Amino acid sequence: MENLQKNLSTSVLAEILENAFQWFVVVDADSKILYINEDYCSFLEVKREEAIGRPVADIIENTKMHEVIKSGVPDNASPHYIKGTYMLANRVPLFVDGKIVGAFGSVIFRDMSDWKKLSSHVRNTMERIQLNIEDNSYTEYRLGDIKGTSPAIRKIKETIEIIAPSDLPVLIEGESGTGKDMFAHSIHQLSERSDYPFVKVNCAAIPPELLEKEIFGVLDHNNGTLRNGRYKQADKGTLYIDEISALPLTLQAKLLRAMQEEEITPLNSENSEKVNVRIVVSSNVALSKLIEEKKFRADLYYRLQAITLSIPPLRERMEDFIDILNYFLQKFMLQAGRRHVTLATKTREILQSYHWPGNVRELQNILQAAVFLAENDIILPSALPSQIKLSNVPSFQTTGTLENILAEVEKKVLQSYLEEESDKIRIAKQLGLSRSTLYEKIKKHNL
Known part of the structure; x- marks a missing residue:
């Protein structure tokens, strides 16, 4: 082994890594990428210079490299769901003088034909996955x-x-x-x-x-x-x-x-x-x-x-909310045949502040409808159901004269509508006001 290392130059080793059948990634003890081969970068659609130094979780979805570093235990022949399909990956902690200095990961089977060399159970599983790719009517879920x-x-x-x-x-x-x-x-x-x-x-x-x-x-x-x-x-x-x-x-x-x-x-x-x-x-x-x-x-x-x-309700795991939100957005964009739909900042804030009594299913149904209602590929608050928007109505004072309380409510309602919608004719219609009355109230409250 020592003779081999002496006779192989750094450039030759780099050539081997770049042209090997497998995809490789090496991270340091902080799970930041030290090396990733070009073939892997092409698949991930990222430039290598942009990947180097970044946390591996930012580059490779569903990665477990950080878990291997934390546990010090190899994770071999583990299914890895990435970019819409399953692959088989090895992840190994790297030790120097008994201390973990990083981890090495490789994708050892990256398409369906390779999997067919494995055990009959895995082969049959992959054939089911292949069926799912070819037939969208196959609706079973995976982890x-x-x-x-x-x-x-x-x-x-x-x-x-x-x-x-x-x-x-x-x-x-x-x-x-x-x-x-x-x-x-x-x-x-x-x-x-x-x-x-x-x-x-x-x-x-x-x-x-x-x-x-x-x-x-x-x-x-x-x-x-x-x-x-x-x-x-x-x-x-x-x-x-x-x-x-x-x-x-x-x-x-x-x-x-x-x-x-x-x-x-x-x-x-x-x-x-x-x-x-x-x-x-x-x-x-x-x-x-x-x-x-x-x-x-x-x-x-x-x-x-x-x-x-x-299973915890959605309101008790809001740290997962953005992942779930983005997943459904991508799913329903494809179903609706729309290439790019985004959420307005205000829409996102409303969704994140809602308590979600119907949990993930309620979010799924609301987003599916909102994608179809998106104007100019932007989901505005107006595309959300009334119960979602009403839960986000700003608070107001409950002391003072009735006239002052009503004035504050009027101002905050107008302010909320103006943040959501730039078309004042549409706002006036939604509030049941004439356009001139709306302008008077906007002027009155210095909005």
Whole structure:
């Protein structure tokens, strides 16, 4: 090795690194880029001179280089979701005299054909991803689709990566709209069952009297035909029971028995059949509270709760807000066929100050509509629903004479509208004023 190092000049080593099949990046102890090869820069669409010295997280999305430096533990053959596809990466800490001085990262497989040399599980997974690229109707989510780097979300993602390969049941709790479906899909996609069905049943969306046949199937006595339920449809795969809190107590007992015995008995049938299913459930209310109210079986809860993922509401992880916002903007721009849509500064401020009772789903719906309503490729506050704008109405004094209070309210309302809209004719129409009256009030308040 020493002879090799002596006989290879720096220029030759640089030539090897630049023309190697892999993409390389080297960072220092502060996670700043010391070296990155040109091929990698081309893929990332960044100039190398601009990348050198920058934090690696600014250049490479979803990087884990900083985590490897912090832990000192290599992260080998790890899926890395970047620029719309999965790659396989190695990340190794660099030590000098027992001290971490940086880390070395390489992308070792960067397209689908390379992945096919791997194990059958990974190969099949990548074929599913390729199918997703070719067919936009494929809607299952992956861990990389869950945006955010807040401590709570990082912890949940780490837990999913650990428990996904097992067959343990998982309970996902969180308010409506927090994205529980995405977490359930991610567990399935990372599991050994990913090549088999992911079947969802929403207990709150199906009338209680129909739930048993929908989940467990039904035997038609008239013609002897057996119609499989969702449980059987998920055989070898994952059954996701959404809003399990709406499952009647009688069916909770039947579900527990099915989980324990790994077999089901369809409605109207006396014959049971073996079914190999992993159970993932979700609830927008705490099941422990329902047990106290005698609305949920304690024995089923204890079977489900060993692994519980508590998804925080959006208002409690606002550090993730910009990542989620940008993700949806890009997604809906593509859907709307618009090349470039931006948020006005005031619009962004309003969105960030809102309390989001409907969580991520509410943000998603509002942005989807706003992209279509954008004027000159800018989303103005006028494109937002009234409940969003009303929550951002400035405060005003509540002391003094009624005349003074009303005058201050009038001034602040006018000020708010003028910040959002430059067309005074439109403002007058929105406020139900004549144009001359609007100008008088603007003059009166020195606006």
